Amino acid sequence: MDLVAHIKRLAGDAPVRIGLVLGSGLGHLAEAVDGVAIPYTDLSGFPHAGVSGHNPKLVIGDLEGVRVAVFGGRMHYYESGNPAAMRLPLEVLKGLGADSLILTNAAGSLRADIPPGDLMLLSDHINLSGANPLIGEKTDARFVPMTDAHDEGLRGQLKAAAARAGVDLPEGVYAWFSGPSFETPAEIRMAKVLGIDAVGMSTVPEVILARFLGLKVAAISTITNMGAGLSDERLSHEHTKAMAPLGAAKLEKVIRETLRHLR
Numbered sequence: 001m002d003l004v005a006h007i008k009r010l011a012g013d014a015p016v017r018i019g020l021v022l023g024s025g026l027g028h029l030a031e032a033v034d035g036v037a038i039p040y041t042d043l044s045g046f047p048h049a050g051v052s053g054h055n056p057k058l059v060i061g062d063l064e065g066v067r068v069a070v071f072g073g074r075m076h077y078y079e080s081g082n083p084a085a086m087r088l089p090l091e092v093l094k095g096l097g098a099d100s101l102i103l104t105n106a107a108g109s110l111r112a113d114i115p116p117g118d119l120m121l122l123s124d125h126i127n128l129s130g131a132n133p134l135i136g137e138k139t140d141a142r143f144v145p146m147t148d149a150h151d152e153g154l155r156g157q158l159k160a161a162a163a164r165a166g167v168d169l170p171e172g173v174y175a176w177f178s179g180p181s182f183e184t185p186a187e188i189r190m191a192k193v194l195g196i197d198a199v200g201m202s203t204v205p206e207v208i209l210a211r212f213l214g215l216k217v218a219a220i221s222t223i224t225n226m227g228a229g230l231s232d233e234r235l236s237h238e239h240t241k242a243m244a245p246l247g248a249a250k251l252e253k254v255i256r257e258t259l260r261h262l263r
């Protein structure tokens with residue numbers, strides 16, 4: 001892939017070990033990487049739009065002694081109607097040599113014991129959007145098994161790292177609502193009945209794409225609010241961005257500690 005060769009020319013040939021996608025308000029970690037930052041606008045075919053609170057650049061370099069590729073921004077389904085918007089970035093990640101991917105997002109909690117500011121590791125997900133990034137894929141590879149999509153080994157590493165770092169990391173089921181409008185209180189009550197622990201507008205298409213590409217994947221939500229109707233907070237993107245830093249510090253600890261043990 002031309003793009004992979006182009007990125008290697010800029011950032012060096014050494015294979016990337018692991019990819020990180022940073023969610024709303026979590027872009028800070030991209031600045032912690034000692035390496036080369038390439039704006040998405042310099043990467044032909046990369047999603048250019050993006051949501052405020054994201055940091056649309058690819059940073060390749062060293063974090064805690066591990067060579068990482070950090071995607072400072074993601075493209076959401078709701079931005080263009082294309083659920084496969086992150087396919088090229090993830091193909092590039094694979095092309096750079098990575099075998100694993102950690103996704104992060106901001107999410108609304110349905111669990112009183114996982115309040116805003118806390119993290120949740122995705123044990124599994126539910127796709128409530130009706131969309132799938134593999135619709136239109138022509139090969140039989142599109143029939144991706146999702147039985148153990150959220151990699152047990154990687155989840156174990158994240159949980160062990162969280163324990164060492166003294167950060168609570170409960171597991172739960174995340175549901176993908178398309179957005180960009182937030183859920184209604186009735187939708188949140190429905191989600192609760194369905195066994196859903198947190199809701200958000202991203203991540204699930206990237207989990208599907210990662211499994212399609214043969215990347216191991218795990219995802220962590222930073223809880224920015226309680227689901228609609230579960231508290232008096234008024235939901236807004238401003239609120240999400242304002243609250244994300246609360247969990248971001250914990251997320252950074254968990255990710256750094258995970259990488260330290262990968263070294």
Ligand code: HPA
Binds near residue numbers: 201225226227228
């Ligand atoms: N719903 C959907 N997406 C979100 C939420 C929410 O409550 N909070 C942050 N992202």
